[in-house]
Amino acid sequence: MEASKDLIVLRPEQIQLIEDLALVHESMGLQPAMSKIMALLTVSDEVDLTFDQIRVTLNLSKSAISQALNQLLVTRRIAYKTRLGGRKRYFHIRVSDWEAQIMEQFTSIAQLMEVYKRVLSRRPDATKEFNHRLEAMIYFLSFIHNQANALYRRYQEEKKG
Numbered sequence: 001m002e003a004s005k006d007l008i009v010l011r012p013e014q015i016q017l018i019e020d021l022a023l024v025h026e027s028m029g030l031q032p033a034m035s036k037i038m039a040l041l042t043v044s045d046e047v048d049l050t051f052d053q054i055r056v057t058l059n060l061s062k063s064a065i066s067q068a069l070n071q072l073l074v075t076r077r078i079a080y081k082t083r084l085g086g087r088k089r090y091f092h093i094r095v096s097d098w099e100a101q102i103m104e105q106f107t108s109i110a111q112l113m114e115v116y117k118r119v120l121s122r123r124p125d126a127t128k129e130f131n132h133r134l135e136a137m138i139y140f141l142s143f144i145h146n147q148a149n150a151l152y153r154r155y156q157e158e159k160k161g
Contacts, residue, residue, distance in 0.1 A: 006056040008044055017043045033060055033068035038077060041093045048081065048090035076101065106148055113141045 010018070018039040025035035036058050041049060049057075055065045069091060072078040080089040094101060116138045123131045
């Protein structure tokens with residue numbers, strides 16, 4: 001397939017948004033290629049992009065794109081679909097189930113808190129400072145988890161009304 005055919009034409013403001021969004025994703029712990037793919041899929045006028053469209057538009061190697069897409073799929077940040085009779089995969093951001101994704105993160109925080117509580121209960125008394133900081137972190141995670149759940153319930157109620 002011809003490379004120019006796969007190039008997604010972006011307006012200057014879209015290029016800037018992709019750069020800004022990629023930086024935010026990197027600051028949240030994503031690798032640069034993953035961040036750029038997430039940003040491109042979010043900002044592009046086309047909501048479903050092929051491997052080649054992503055590769056050509058971002059000007060990254062096949063291996064970098066392949067590795068990043070696989071990691072984004074495994075972490076459920078993106079999904080793909082195929083078209084009837086075709087073999088190409090069309091990648092997209094998972095915006096249709098954003099609420100479920102956020103609830104999964106809340107569940108992960110709750111699981112993390114429970115494991116940290118078990119860790120704290122088995123920590124030696126000799127590490128008082130570390131134990132105190134771990135206890136403070138558990139309290140904070142619990143506070144955030146409870147507040148986020150309350151906000152979500154409030155959001156659901158307002159959405160109904």
